[in-house]
Amino acid sequence: MKKIVAALFAVALIPALTACNTVKGVGKDVQAGGEAVEEVAKDVEDEITE
Template identity: 55%
Template sequence: MRKLVILALAATSLLAAACNTIEGAGKDVKAAGTAVEKTAKDAK
């Protein structure tokens, strides 16, 4: 039973870290898209 609790805690920690990583990646992609959009507007 103790091993199961430890395994569940480890899995929860990994999932939480993955969510933060995906959120950060999404922000980076959004920032890059905004930069491209601004450059395109400036080129007009």
């Protein structure tokens, strides 16, 4: 019985670990997008102040 419970726990844990990687990946994508917007805003600011 303990082996069955352990196997079910392991199977239930796999999607949770995958979700963590997905959320981490989305966070990195959002960060990269924010950095791109920041760079464009700085370029526009530089053009305006010249």
